Amino acid sequence: MRADPIKVLFAARPERWQEYEAPLRTALAEVGIHAEIGPDVGPPETVDYIVFAPNGPVSDFAPYTRTKAVLSLWAGVEDIVGNASLTMPLARMVDGGLTQGMVEWVCGHVLRHHLGMDRQIRKMGGWDEIHHIPPLASDRPVTVLGMGALGAACALALRGLGFPVTGWSRHEKALDGVMCVHGAAGLATALERAEILVLLLPLTDETENLLSGPALARLPHGAVVINPGRGPLIEDAALLEALNSGQVSHATLDVFRVEPLPAAHPFWAHDGVTITPHIASETRPDTAARVIVENIQRGETGAPFLHLVDRSAGY
Amino acid sequence: MRADPIKVLFAARPERWQEYEAPLRTALAEVGIHAEIGPDVGPPETVDYIVFAPNGPVSDFAPYTRTKAVLSLWAGVEDIVGNASLTMPLARMVDGGLTQGMVEWVCGHVLRHHLGMDRQIRKMGGWDEIHHIPPLASDRPVTVLGMGALGAACALALRGLGFPVTGWSRHEKALDGVMCVHGAAGLATALERAEILVLLLPLTDETENLLSGPALARLPHGAVVINPGRGPLIEDAALLEALNSGQVSHATLDVFRVEPLPAAHPFWAHDGVTITPHIASETRPDTAARVIVENIQRGETGAPFLHLVDRSAGY
Numbered sequence: 180m181r182a183d184p185i186k187v188l189f190a191a192r193p194e195r196w197q198e199y200e201a202p203l204r205t206a207l208a209e210v211g212i213h214a215e216i217g218p219d220v221g222p223p224e225t226v227d228y229i230v231f232a233p234n235g236p237v238s239d240f241a242p243y244t245r246t247k248a249v250l251s252l253w254a255g256v257e258d259i260v261g262n263a264s265l266t267m268p269l270a271r272m273v274d275g276g277l278t279q280g281m282v283e284w285v286c287g288h289v290l291r292h293h294l295g296m297d298r299q300i301r302k303m304g305g306w307d308e309i310h311h312i313p314p315l316a317s318d319r320p321v322t323v324l325g326m327g328a329l330g331a332a333c334a335l336a337l338r339g340l341g342f343p344v345t346g347w348s349r350h351e352k353a354l355d356g357v358m359c360v361h362g363a364a365g366l367a368t369a370l371e372r373a374e375i376l377v378l379l380l381p382l383t384d385e386t387e388n389l390l391s392g393p394a395l396a397r398l399p400h401g402a403v404v405i406n407p408g409r410g411p412l413i414e415d416a417a418l419l420e421a422l423n424s425g426q427v428s429h430a431t432l433d434v435f436r437v438e439p440l441p442a443a444h445p446f447w448a449h450d451g452v453t454i455t456p457h458i459a460s461e462t463r464p465d466t467a468a469r470v471i472v473e474n475i476q477r478g479e480t481g482a483p484f485l486h487l488v489d490r491s492a493g494y
Numbered sequence: 495m496r497a498d499p500i501k502v503l504f505a506a507r508p509e510r511w512q513e514y515e516a517p518l519r520t521a522l523a524e525v526g527i528h529a530e531i532g533p534d535v536g537p538p539e540t541v542d543y544i545v546f547a548p549n550g551p552v553s554d555f556a557p558y559t560r561t562k563a564v565l566s567l568w569a570g571v572e573d574i575v576g577n578a579s580l581t582m583p584l585a586r587m588v589d590g591g592l593t594q595g596m597v598e599w600v601c602g603h604v605l606r607h608h609l610g611m612d613r614q615i616r617k618m619g620g621w622d623e624i625h626h627i628p629p630l631a632s633d634r635p636v637t638v639l640g641m642g643a644l645g646a647a648c649a650l651a652l653r654g655l656g657f658p659v660t661g662w663s664r665h666e667k668a669l670d671g672v673m674c675v676h677g678a679a680g681l682a683t684a685l686e687r688a689e690i691l692v693l694l695l696p697l698t699d700e701t702e703n704l705l706s707g708p709a710l711a712r713l714p715h716g717a718v719v720i721n722p723g724r725g726p727l728i729e730d731a732a733l734l735e736a737l738n739s740g741q742v743s744h745a746t747l748d749v750f751r752v753e754p755l756p757a758a759h760p761f762w763a764h765d766g767v768t769i770t771p772h773i774a775s776e777t778r779p780d781t782a783a784r785v786i787v788e789n790i791q792r793g794e795t796g797a798p799f800l801h802l803v804d805r806s807a808g809y
Contacts, residue, residue: 279630279656286655287609290602299770303762306754306771315594315778339654340601341594439621447618455614456621463630 187216191232202468233258276463316341322373330379370397381494382409407459410435433459502531506547517783548573572697591778631656637688645694685712696809697724722774725750
């Protein structure tokens with residue numbers, strides 16, 4: 180490695196820098212990389228790496244002529260992958276902490292609906308209200324759409340809780356104990372088995388509006404939809420129609436086409452919709468900083484970058 | 495086996511017979527036992543087996559002079575174990591369906607508190623309310639008191655979700671991936687580690703009021719107590735005091751000293767208490783009927799009964 184410091188531009192919102200500064204400096208020191216890092220490290224043409232979030236200050240990558248890689252803090256890269264000025268390698272965030280957090284959120288919210296937790300919980304003397312005994316998890320088929328790092332981890336955890344799990348992906352995959360299906364024909368099967376449906380697909384031209392009226396009609400009547408993936412996977416009007424008809428009994432949504440979800444959006448007022456504010460899982464600075472620094476180290480030693488985005492596939 | 499039918503008295507509430515009649519007849523037919531079974535099978539001195547629930551018609555076992563075993567439909571036997579007229583073997587219900595249902599309820603309610611689900615869920619435009627990022631499960635120690643069939647299964651499932659789990663039992667036990675402690679010294683350790691505490695102990699003279707003021711004071715400040723075991727494990731007044739001081743941040747209670755929980759009980763009105771009406775898990779007639787019939791078959795062939803209660807230990 181060279182003696183003069185490498186320059187790492189931190190191109191995300193200022194409050195992120197407050198969270199990430201110490202973990203990044205620690206992770207760099209751990210591997211012995213001498214770096215100048217921060218929101219301002221000098222002229223673009225001197226920057227070696229960009230740590231990136233789409234809501235930060237950089238949208239034109241053309242001036243960054245010597246930058247070896249753009250390292251995303253986000254797992255989803257749909258806001259940057261189509262950027263024509265981005266000609267250098269782009270790496271997604273694959274953070275073990277983010278994956279584990281997602282597993283916990285998904286298991287918790289699947290169990291909430293499986294158990295009928297809201298109906299189980301009694302208020303003010305309501306002991307004798309009718310109690311519905313849920314089936315065992317082994318009689319409650321769950322489908323996960325998307326078998327990437329997040330979807331596969333959630334499918335395995337749900338399997339571990341006893342649910343029969345179907346996992347759908349674009350291309351063929353195999354996962355122990357999970358019924359894996361793929362492609363257009365597999366999607367029909369995956370939807371038909373989904374008493375509870377979990378969306379963990381990347382957002383691409385092919386997945387946008389995947390959950391439209393015809394797809395929702397394939398679900399078992401009264402199915403539950405859980406979306407911690409990306410808002411535009413769902414056609415909002417079709418979901419509202421399915422909720423109103425009872426085809427979908429409940430939707431728990433963490434992500435939306437527009438965030439924050441506008442106050443006038445009908446999801447807010449709908450009894451069949453649970454809203455969480457895009458918190459299903461968060462990149463954890465401690466673990467994410469190590470992922471970023473590992474890629475910087477790889478760039479400096481000529482090793483291949485990890486978690487590179489396939490720009491043609493879009494994820 | 496003999497040719498004339500054996501007589502099996504079903505001594506539980508009439509609505510239970512409606513649920514159990516078909517599964518019991520099916521299970522008996524499966525193993526080729528010729529039995530007369532029902533709520534009325536003739537004089538007590540002709541009854542071979544009693545299928546029993548404590549809220550049913552039988553409380554004096556003295557007239558049942560030829561009865562080979564009393565087969566409980568319930569996992570908890572504290573209402574019968576001290577009955578002096580019960581001189582024949584007593585078997586508890588150990589039902590795979592009940593165990594799995596308990597695992598699902600416990601995992602769901604532990605995750606509800608771990609994630610801060612109630613605070614995560616936003617109502618009517620409240621997107622920007624302060625969001626608290628929960629620690630990962632790996633940084634949230636959970637303790638299970640009681641390492642019987644239910645406690646051990648819950649401990650393993652919580653471990654599978656990533657929680658560091660401590661399990662406490664009266665006598666030494668070992669469980670893969672679970673920190674097992676036992677006896678009085680072990681109890682202190684188990685309580686000190688319990689950011690979330692799950693009670694799955696049998697009710698005995700030794701466990702009654704186990705969770706008193708001094709025990710609650712050993713928990714980490716702000717701990718959560720989850721009780722799907724037995725109501726009298728907890729000293730109600732001490733729990734209310736701990737809730738009011740913040741020592742315990744929340745209690746989710748499925749069982750109570752008096753059930754239904756009386757309308758005047760302060761638990762109903764307390765914001766820090768979640769009440770479910772003794773539904774954490776239920777014996778499932780299909781699987782439970784097979785457990786009952788297996789013991790009848792053992793009795794008829796002279797094999798040892800399964801799940802016998804140790805009358806001196808009380809469980």
